Amino acid sequence: MKRNITVFLLVLSLFISGSCSLLKKTEEEKATIExxxxxQSFQKDIQKREVAxxxxxxxxxxxxxxxxxxxxxxxxxxxxxxx
Numbered sequence: 001m002k003r004n005i006t007v008f009l010l011v012l013s014l015f016i017s018g019s020c021s022l023l024k025k026t027e028e029e030k031a032t033i034e035x036x037x038x039x040q041s042f043q044k045d046i047q048k049r050e051v052a053x054x055x056x057x058x059x060x061x062x063x064x065x066x067x068x069x070x071x072x073x074x075x076x077x078x079x080x081x082x083x
Contacts, residue, residue, distance in 0.1 A: 025033075054062065 054065065057065065
């Protein structure tokens with residue numbers, strides 16, 4: 001009985017100490033996460049610059065930019081094929 005408990009505790013301690021490596025992120029995963037964060041911050045920066053650029057424009061230019069944006073949205077929509 002005592003031997004079974006000892007073996008069980010030994011196996012349990014080995015399992016616990018070995019499973020720590022399963023919880024840690026690998027260098028590849030860390031690099032992927034870091035790259036995603038960098039991409040997100042870059043996109044936020046681009047968006048801020050676009051907003052600032054838009055705010056600096058005159059009223060007529062803003063109108064034109066809106067029209068162009070709407071037109072490009074329509075052109076970029078995927079077209080459905082008629083059957």
